[in-house]
Amino acid sequence: MIDAERRAALELVADEVRSCRRCRLHETRTQAVPGEGHPSTEVVFVGEGPGLNEDRQGRPFVGRAGDLLVELLASIGWRRDDVFITNIVKCRPPDNRDPAPDEIGACGPYLRRQLEILDPALIVALGRHSLGRFMPGTTISRAHGTLRPADPACGAADALVLAMYHPAAALRAPALEEACRADTRQIPRALEEARARRAAGGGPAPTAAPGATVGVSGPPAASEATSAAGPESLPPAGEPPADQLTLF
Numbered sequence: 001m002i003d004a005e006r007r008a009a010l011e012l013v014a015d016e017v018r019s020c021r022r023c024r025l026h027e028t029r030t031q032a033v034p035g036e037g038h039p040s041t042e043v044v045f046v047g048e049g050p051g052l053n054e055d056r057q058g059r060p061f062v063g064r065a066g067d068l069l070v071e072l073l074a075s076i077g078w079r080r081d082d083v084f085i086t087n088i089v090k091c092r093p094p095d096n097r098d099p100a101p102d103e104i105g106a107c108g109p110y111l112r113r114q115l116e117i118l119d120p121a122l123i124v125a126l127g128r129h130s131l132g133r134f135m136p137g138t139t140i141s142r143a144h145g146t147l148r149p150a151d152p153a154c155g156a157a158d159a160l161v162l163a164m165y166h167p168a169a170a171l172r173a174p175a176l177e178e179a180c181r182a183d184t185r186q187i188p189r190a191l192e193e194a195r196a197r198r199a200a201g202g203g204p205a206p207t208a209a210p211g212a213t214v215g216v217s218g219p220p221a222a223s224e225a226t227s228a229a230g231p232e233s234l235p236p237a238g239e240p241p242a243d244q245l246t247l248f
């Protein structure tokens with residue numbers, strides 16, 4: 001699918017989201033928040049749901065948590081326009097309560113279609129509700145900073161999932177903010193792993209040489225395999241590499 005086709009397909013999904021009444025959240029929303037970003041990105045960030053500012057503006061991650069996400073991305077040399085950002089539920093739960101399971105289920109097909117269109121190499125699951133969708137059966141305190149193959153049923157046919165604390169949680173607790181920054185430093189290497197895995201035709205992920213820059217079409221540095229049976233902790237990434245990864 002070329003850029004323009006992806007953009008049009010994503011806009012079709014967004015139009016449906018904006019008029020959606022599949023669950024009770026449509027009754028209290030100001031605006032639905034479909035998500036936004038580069039249609040040909042390799043990386044999709046999936047949060048929980050819109051907050052107050054997102055609900056008012058119809059855009060994801062535009063409040064303080066959004067500012068922190070932008071700062072985190074800048075720390076690895078990326079911009080928010082380089083990636084796609086969306087949520088598990090597209091309408092704000094009242095009073096910022098947790099989205100209910102039936103609401104998550106009703107909204108699921110929109111996220112699945114977005115992932116089918118974007119076909120990302122890497123999904124970054126932000127917070128426990130996103131984790132529940134992509135890494136069920138674990139907790140964010142155990143899984144953050146770990147990488148696991150995505151279930152193709154989520155819509156992404158051949159992707160890895162990196163778990164991270166949600167930036168909103170990081171704003172509430174300084175200890176989580178440090179964990180969030182450490183998780184962010186894992187992202188470029190997680191993308192390398194995801195690219196190498198796709199270049200190898202899927203399945204176990206070869207591990208790229210630490211700090212290496214792997215081009216989209218360049219040969220992956222194949223060596224060790226990542227277990228598909230459970231999350232694998234990435235070694236500490238340290239400071240971001242001098243040569244930043246090319247996203248497109």
Ligand code: SF4
Binds near residue numbers: 017020021090091
């Ligand atoms: S949260 Fe999702 S399913 Fe519910 S009304 Fe909004 S777009 Fe529709």
